[in-house]
Amino acid sequence: MDQKQIDKGHVRRLVIYPDSRLRRTAQVVDLARLQDKKFQELIVDMAKTMLIKDGIGLAAPQVGRNWRLIVVNTDEGVWPMINPIITKLSSSTTIEEEGCLSLPNTFGQVRRAKSLQCHYINELGKECNLTAKGTLARVIQHEVDHLNGILFIDYLK
Numbered sequence: 001m002d003q004k005q006i007d008k009g010h011v012r013r014l015v016i017y018p019d020s021r022l023r024r025t026a027q028v029v030d031l032a033r034l035q036d037k038k039f040q041e042l043i044v045d046m047a048k049t050m051l052i053k054d055g056i057g058l059a060a061p062q063v064g065r066n067w068r069l070i071v072v073n074t075d076e077g078v079w080p081m082i083n084p085i086i087t088k089l090s091s092s093t094t095i096e097e098e099g100c101l102s103l104p105n106t107f108g109q110v111r112r113a114k115s116l117q118c119h120y121i122n123e124l125g126k127e128c129n130l131t132a133k134g135t136l137a138r139v140i141q142h143e144v145d146h147l148n149g150i151l152f153i154d155y156l157k
């Protein structure tokens with residue numbers, strides 16, 4: 001996403017645990033919605049909110065919108081991912097510390113697949129396939145969990 005566009009966005013109020021909106025299953029986005037100015041504003045505002053709050057990923061339910069939409073911060077800028085589907089998870093896993101903008105001051109060691117493949121639609125409506133590893137793979141798993149009402153603390157004993 002264009003940084004100038006993100007600069008014009010607005011910071012949205014975050015939904016904080018244990019708000020029940022974090023536990024819903026998010027709805028698939030009808031791609032006609034990409035033409036909706038409000039939906040495009042939501043994407044920009046999510047990017048802005050993530051960057052201002054020093055997050056590396058944000059899911060729409062975290063700003064109170066029940067759509068299958070996430071934004072992730074990558075080395076190449078912010079990528080919005082609409083209707084993301086993880087198509088393959090590596091069998092090798094890694095344990096690392098995670099936090100979440102919806103759970104301030106909470107951290108935990110979470111085991112996740114090291115790498116994955118996923119399919120999504122970008123903000124322009126283009127179908128994309130991505131192979132991710134390292135932090136990006138972890139962030140995508142964390143954010144897709146949000147779309148299914150799952151929080152990282154669910155993995156902690």
Ligand SMILES: [Zn+2]
Pocket residue numbers: 099100101102142146
């Ligand atoms: Zn989170």
